[in-house]
Amino acid sequence: MTTTIKSFLQFLRNDHLCKLTPSSVLRVVFGNEAADFDSVASTLTYAYCSYQKDPQNPLVPIINIPRTELPLRRDIVRSLSRLNITEDLLFFNEEFKHYKTLCGTINAVLVDHNEVEVNSKELVNAVTGIIDHHKDQKLHLEAHPRIVQNTGSCSSLVFNYWYNAILRSKPEVFREVALLSMGAALLDTSNFKYKVEAPDLEALKYYESILSDIDREKYYSQLKSDKDDLEGMHVKDIFRKDYKEFTFVQDHQKIKVGIASVGKSLEWLGKQCKTVDEFNLECIETQKGRVVDIFVLMTAWQDNNEFKREILVVSPIKDYSENIINRVSSELKLKNTNQ
Ligand SMILES: [Mn+2]
Numbered sequence: 329m330t331t332t333i334k335s336f337l338q339f340l341r342n343d344h345l346c347k348l349t350p351s352s353v354l355r356v357v358f359g360n361e362a363a364d365f366d367s368v369a370s371t372l373t374y375a376y377c378s379y380q381k382d383p384q385n386p387l388v389p390i391i392n393i394p395r396t397e398l399p400l401r402r403d404i405v406r407s408l409s410r411l412n413i414t415e416d417l418l419f420f421n422e423e424f425k426h427y428k429t430l431c432g433t434i435n436a437v438l439v440d441h442n443e444v445e446v447n448s449k450e451l452v453n454a455v456t457g458i459i460d461h462h463k464d465q466k467l468h469l470e471a472h473p474r475i476v477q478n479t480g481s482c483s484s485l486v487f488n489y490w491y492n493a494i495l496r497s498k499p500e501v502f503r504e505v506a507l508l509s510m511g512a513a514l515l516d517t518s519n520f521k522y523k524v525e526a527p528d529l530e531a532l533k534y535y536e537s538i539l540s541d542i543d544r545e546k547y548y549s550q551l552k553s554d555k556d557d558l559e560g561m562h563v564k565d566i567f568r569k570d571y572k573e574f575t576f577v578q579d580h581q582k583i584k585v586g587i588a589s590v591g592k593s594l595e596w597l598g599k600q601c602k603t604v605d606e607f608n609l610e611c612i613e614t615q616k617g618r619v620v621d622i623f624v625l626m627t628a629w630q631d632n633n634e635f636k637r638e639i640l641v642v643s644p645i646k647d648y649s650e651n652i653i654n655r656v657s658s659e660l661k662l663k664n665t666n667q
Contacts, residue, residue, distance in 0.1 A: 333376050333504050337389075337417040344386050345427065352431040355456075356424065358390040358448070359482075360441035362570065365515050365555070367392065368404050369508040370439035370486045374459070377490035378437075380501050387437060388419055388427070392448070395420040400569045403555035407511055411504050424451060440482040443467055459485045480523040483512035484531040491534055502538045510535040510544075511551055519548040556591050563600050563610045566590055573620065586620035590627050594638050597627070611642045622648055 348354060357374045359367025368391055375389035391398065398415055399405060405415070428434060428451045437457035438444065443465040444452050455468040461484075464476040475485055487509040495502055513531060517524050520532060558566055567588040576583045590597065601607040615623035625640040639662065641649040656662065 331501065332411070333372060333508075334412045334417060336376050336379055337413065340386060340388055340419075341417070345388065348427065348430045350430070350432050353433045353435055354427055354431045355385060355387045355435050355437075356390050356427075357387045357437040357439060357457075358392045358424075359439050361392045361445050361447065362572070363391055363393040363397070363401070364570075365401070365403050365407070365551070366482050366512040367440040368401075369512040370459070370482045373483065373490070373505045373508055374437060374439055374486050377486075377494060377501070377505060380498060381490075381494045390419050390421070390424045392445075393421060395422055397568060400561065400565055401555075402557050403511075403515065403551050406554045407508065407551065411507070421447075424448070437471075438468075439486060442476050459489060461485060477525075477527060479525045479527045480517035480520075481509075481513040481515075481528060483509040483516075484525075484528040487531045487534070488527055491531075506535050506538040507542075510539065510542075511547070514544070514548040515551055515555060519544065558590075558592060561600075563597055563607065564614070566592075566597065566600075567610070567614050567625070571618075573618070583622065584620045585622045585624060586615070586618045587624045587626060588614070590625065591629055593627055593629050593631075593636070594625075594640060596629075611640065615642045615644070621645060622652070 357371050357378075359371045371389040371391065375387040379386050395415070395418075398418070398420070408414075408418075433453045434451055435454045435456045436444070436448075436452045437459075438455055439459050441462060442458050442460040444455065455471050457473050458468060458471045459473060459475045459482065461477060461479040461482045468474070473489060475489060477485060479485055487505065490505070495505065509531065513520070513528055513535075517528060520528065558569075561569075567590070570589040572587050572589075574585050574587070576585065598604060598607045601610065611623060611625060621643060622645075623642040625638075625642075627636075627638040627640075629636055637660075639653070639656070639660070641652050643649050643652075653662070
């Protein structure tokens with residue numbers, strides 16, 4: 329029996345996945361397509377704990393992004409490397425699609441979301457389990473477990489579920505699972521200060537006994553600075569790091585909007601480019617490359633102790649940008665920064 333997440337991932341790649349045949353049922357677990365720390369921690373810990381309980385039926389943890397996007401998430405990369413887990417040991421969208429061609433059926437457990445997203449729909453035959461903290465879409469009601477509850481972090485629900493199922497009796501597998509799960513909760517609740525719900529506190533009680541040697545405040549500031557560390561990254565990549573798309577319908581016309589959220593100011597982002605023109609060009613390139621009608625860049629950062637936000641709207645359609653800014657200006661109390 330493997331005792332580290334690393335050796336579990338090696339077993340999957342070198343043994344379990346080599347045995348796939350067209351009649352196999354592949355079992356996977358994956359998080360939402362933003363693939364933040366919470367999604368990745370929930371995915372890995374769920375698969376690992378499930379294997380401890382039922383080694384005959386392993387679940388493959390899939391990180392729901394292309395492999396090339398992992399390095400943009402420095403909080404995840406650095407935390408995993410502290411557990412000796414390197415990128416080559418992980419499974420991404422590419423592998424997910426590849427395995428689908430090798431086996432007959434894919435059964436999935438969803439963590440950190442409760443509805444299969446468009447891009448994964450054709451890969452998944454059945455949803456067999458759900459643990460999530462988003463709004464319940466009331467789908468897959470037969471899934472087991474099916475836990476959808478409001479919490480700061482999905483990892484708290486995953487941890488509590490497995491703690492009660494097996495971890496209680498297997499202290500040797502605790503530590504890595506607790507480190508990742510608590511890491512997600514620290515980031516999602518700003519060290520248990522905001523959005524904290526009862527399941528987060530229940531998990532925290534276990535973390536404190538398992539990780540009694542860990543300075544929580546220090547661990548949190550490490551994770552936070554890793555997450556906010558965009559140094560040396562190209563703005564093009566920064567726009568990809570936390571990107572979501574929405575489609576709205578107005579006057580029977582579909583409008584596709586892409587929103588990139590960044591934890592730095594426009595001024596900081598501008599300095600990453602040689603000139604203002606170059607920065608503007610990157611924004612326009614992103615809008616064109618993503619084929620969206622409107623590209624919105626939202627920044628949010630801490631200036632001394634003051635929380636600040638900016639919004640930048642790019643659209644090739646006449647008057648769109650001005651109209652949007654004019655509409656939201658008073659509601660959001662916007663000031664023009666003339667950038
Ligand atoms: Mn989450």
